[in-house]
Amino acid sequence: MIEKDNLTSMRIATRRLHSIIATNRDAANAVEDSLAVTIQSDESALVISGDPQPVKLAAELLKTIDDVFTDTDGLDAHALGYLSGLNHPVSVTEFASTLSQPIYVTPKGYSVRLKTIGQKIYMDAILNNEVVLCVGPAGSGKTYLGVAAAVMAFQKKEVSRIILTRPAVEAGERLGFLPGDLQEKVDPYMRPIYDALKDLLGFEAFQRYYEKGLIEVSPLAFMRGRTLDDSFILLDEAQNTTIDQMIMFLTRIGMNSKACVCGDITQIDLPPGIRNGLSDAVNVLSGIDGIKSVFLSSSDIVRNPIVQKIVRAYQKDHSEKRRDQS
Secondary structure, three states: OOOHHHOEEEEEOOOOHHHHHHHOHHHHHHHHHHHOOEEEEOOOOEEEEEOHHHHHHHHHHHHHHHHHOOOOOOOOHHHHHHHHHOOOHHHHHHHHHHHHOOOEEOOOOOEEOOOOHHHHHHHHHHHHOOEEEEEOOOOOOHHHHHHHHHHHHHHOOOOOEEEEEEOOHHHOOOOOOOOOOHHHHHHHHHHHHHHHHHHHHOHHHHHHHHHOOOEEEEEHHHHOOOOEOOEEEEEOOHHHOEHHHHHHHHOOEOOOOEEEEEEOOOOOOOOOOOOEHHHHHHHHOOOOOOEEEEEOOHHHOOOOHHHHHHHHHHHHHHHHHHHHHO
16 A cells, blocks of 8 residues: 555646647646556646556657657557656657558548557568568557558559458358358458548549559468569568468568568467467468568557456456466
8 A cells, every 4th residue: 555645746848748738638647547647637747646656758759759759640549658658768758650651541631650669560570571460459459550561652653553351250251141242242351451542542542543453352261373573562460361372371472572471360260170270380381581570569559458457358368377287
């Protein structure tokens, strides 16, 4: 139990953070959760209360954030919580340029930013390698950033087409029982990819490129027997591939092509006893020049903060169960 007289408070004047935290309780909560302090605001300053050491650290971090971010567009509740969790002013300064500079601006004017160090490592890996294998939890940006990288490469004319695929494992790769033509059968499984493309390109541009065959979205089963030259190829939900399917996909990569393979190995829908192709590829292909594996974690989740808490709770539960079984 902490005695009240062991607590302290510190009042700091900030040029930018005061207005953000004063008007956004979620932002204040994110900082409080990361640093174990209480934050209130008066008319012109932030008041930080708690144990002396956390209060001192919180004041240093908030002052650093306020100094280094001239553009506050990226400083939402998630960003402030993440920056506070870095726990060192130098780390905040080093990451500031990554968070403050958008990597892409959508037709509607939305700035796409790398919101965690893990996401920066992921994007750098895509830019500097022919094949990237990304393993990470739901909400960590695996698919969206992969699609963004594909769109950027396409718009810079580094590749002439985008090919996006995922295994339709829920239907056992047998889509015939679904109503409609082939496209209507495929659409439910491709919806997350369609949504990302329409967001990044705008509906009209997406429709135009799609009709010309410059963007292809199809189930993994339709990749067999092809050679994909001059393309950016994204395999999503790769944890639901078998080893044979993964080998088939990776050997489709043609000249002047990049491949990004992403998935969440905690959400495998394959039958019991079948090893997934993503985990196998990470092990088999490690150390090969031009191939990079990236591992995102719960700290890279950029959805509603409750998603991060859910993922961490399940990770803890699974770890405890494995420990009990060993």
